[in-house]
Amino acid sequence: MNLIKWLLLLLGAAYFYYWFKGKERAAQIQLAQAEAEAQKQSVAPQTIVQCQLCHVHLPQSEAMKQEERFYCSAQHLQALDDAGWLGSALWRPSPNHDARPDGCIPDLVVIHHISLPPGEFQKRASTQHIIDFFQNTLDISAHPYFAEIGGQKVSSHFLISRQGQVFQFVSTKQRAWHAGVSEFLGRERCNDFSIGIEMEGDGDSSFEEIQYQQLSILIQNIQKEFPKLQFAGHSDIAPQRKMDPGKFFDWTKLQKTTLIPEKNFPFGLDSR
Incomplete structure (x- = not known):
């Protein structure tokens, strides 16, 4: 009986040993498979x-x-690339541009305002109307005013929406058609040597704080490429035709946030 008892104990021990080794081997196989899968994913x-x-x-x-x-x-x-496009802007290329005169480097920024339809910039659709206008795709049936301007071929280089979005339509190396007949300190044809920036709004309302913030950032980014910029409003270079950016545009705020020397604002910092 004792011999049988010992044999049973040995058989039980052997069974337990091989059962344990089998579990251990299965765990090792599972771990190896997991490691292989992880390695496969890491080198994908x-x-x-x-x-x-x-x-x-x-x-x-x-x-x-x-x-x-x-x-x-x-x-x-936040930089202009070799083609004159700003990385952080939303690119909406416009056909309304041509080449600057040979050797002409921009040294003037012209600030404008725009609202399409006029005075309705509070509506989110206004921004898209401006984009369409600059891209010659404006639906003239969408508003009576659009029929009056539908045939115009114009575009600024940049637009800053009421929400602070910055759009770019024309390379800074190209001449955008934004200023029209104009003169800056005795120099005619301001489109030749300027960069046009539109602020979404009109002459009867203040601009948004985020627009000033984005304008300051935009100008600082442009200045890295064109460090000798001066600044004027559309009304400064075409006083008989234009009133923008208008009396609610804060030139002093722009100067203080950008730290541009006051001498670079030849028409002063007073609202006008």
């Missing part, structure tokens, strides 16, 4: 994109995206 090819500004290649997961463009850093996102 990543989508490679190119920085719009410096053209360096980098994984898409590490890039900063603006619309369908990619940038390797915030600094490059």
